[in-house]
Amino acid sequence: MTALTLTNVCKSFGNVEVLKDINLTVEEGEFVVFVGPSGCGKSTLLRVIAGLEDATSGTVDIGGTVMNHIPPAKRGIAMVFQSYALYPHLTVRDNMALGLKQEKQPKTVIDERVGKAVEMLDLGAYVDRRPSDLSGGQRQRVAIGRAIVREPKLFLFDEPLSNLDAALRMNTRIEIAELHRTLSASMIYVTHDQTEAMTLADKIVVLRDGQVEQVGSPMELYNNPANQFVAGFLGSPAMNFLHKAPLAIPKNGALGIRPEYLRVQKDGRIKGTVTHVERLGGDTNLLVSTAEQEHLTVRIFGQDSTQVGESIQLDFDDQQSFAFDEHRQRIPA
Numbered sequence: 001m002t003a004l005t006l007t008n009v010c011k012s013f014g015n016v017e018v019l020k021d022i023n024l025t026v027e028e029g030e031f032v033v034f035v036g037p038s039g040c041g042k043s044t045l046l047r048v049i050a051g052l053e054d055a056t057s058g059t060v061d062i063g064g065t066v067m068n069h070i071p072p073a074k075r076g077i078a079m080v081f082q083s084y085a086l087y088p089h090l091t092v093r094d095n096m097a098l099g100l101k102q103e104k105q106p107k108t109v110i111d112e113r114v115g116k117a118v119e120m121l122d123l124g125a126y127v128d129r130r131p132s133d134l135s136g137g138q139r140q141r142v143a144i145g146r147a148i149v150r151e152p153k154l155f156l157f158d159e160p161l162s163n164l165d166a167a168l169r170m171n172t173r174i175e176i177a178e179l180h181r182t183l184s185a186s187m188i189y190v191t192h193d194q195t196e197a198m199t200l201a202d203k204i205v206v207l208r209d210g211q212v213e214q215v216g217s218p219m220e221l222y223n224n225p226a227n228q229f230v231a232g233f234l235g236s237p238a239m240n241f242l243h244k245a246p247l248a249i250p251k252n253g254a255l256g257i258r259p260e261y262l263r264v265q266k267d268g269r270i271k272g273t274v275t276h277v278e279r280l281g282g283d284t285n286l287l288v289s290t291a292e293q294e295h296l297t298v299r300i301f302g303q304d305s306t307q308v309g310e311s312i313q314l315d316f317d318d319q320q321s322f323a324f325d326e327h328r329q330r331i332p333a
């Protein structure tokens with residue numbers, strides 16, 4: 001069963017085309033992440049699925065029903081926003097129960113579902129507090145709880161972790177992954193953070209300028225990017241692109257090498273100077289300016305004593321490099 005099918009979905013604001021012919025399926029139980037740079041249309045696409053925006057053309061099918069003209073509350077979806085969108089005057093318990101009360105669910109059902117969500121999200125100690133007395137991470141868990149109690153067919157997350165600091169972001173990311181395993185629910189998650197996309201997704205949809213660039217599992221996209229944009233977007237530090245001889249560069253194209261596939265080697269084909277060293281504790285990143293005035297990042301696993309200003313020679317295995325043509329499309333190996 002398919003949780004969501006988008007067919008030829010387009011969206012314009014005035015004469016600005018923000019989504020261009022989007023075709024996509026989300027299978028039941030799948031965790032799909034929309035990723036792409038700021039302004040590429042991720043949130044708009046999510047809002048079209050939610051019914052907060054109308055598609056200009058195309059169909060939005062949720063669980064086998066075309067939903068284009070069905071209001072958000074009747075689409076069987078629940079949305080979690082970056083801003084939490086909690087009611088400040090209501091307690092945690094009442095915030096979570098509100099949607100069910102509005103649906104006129106019996107009290108026993110409300111108590112049971114809220115109780116289950118509170119337990120799942122470890123919010124037991126906070127049920128009588130108001131949002132202002134919670135941390136950002138706790139607030140976001142309440143917002144997630146409010147979505148869970150509605151038992152939606154499809155969860156929609158719009159950058160839910162953007163307001164959290166790095167440590168909390170990682171914890172909450174893991175909690176969302178666990179939640180997905182526990183609920184086996186279909187989820188769509190919007191982010192511009194490629195780490196979130198890589199770690200959470202069953203399937204990543206890379207968007208650019210309102211179009212789908214590539215769809216696949218995180219490792220498929222990492223190991224087999226269709227084009228230079230996808231190759232450069234996924235991976236941290238980002239893939240290096242070299243454009244100048246003496247390496248074998250496709251005509252007017254580029255050779256892509258991931259930082260972890262470059263190694264320091266005497267007589268290496270790439271010669272350069274270290275311009276900056278980032279010691280991350282576990283790993284070391286070297287920034288290198290090549291003899292051809294191109295810039296590279298080299299990722300060394302572990303600690304390394306290389307200093308700024310040192311001359312360096314680098315090499316790589318050809319089968320671990322990626323060739324791109326003049327249109328930035330991947331040239332198959």
Ligand SMILES: Nc1ncnc2c1ncn2[C@@H]1O[C@H](COP(=O)(O)OP(=O)(O)OP(=O)(O)O)[C@@H](O)[C@H]1O
Nearest residue numbers: 013016018036037038039040041042043044045192
């Ligand atoms: N209501 C609107 N009216 C006019 N233009 C809009 C409206 N909403 C979004 N846009 C435009 O549509 C484009 C896509 O916006 P959207 O918010 O979907 O991008 P995004 O990929 O989610 O970006 P970000 O990561 O910055 O949130 C942007 O150029 C934006 O300015």
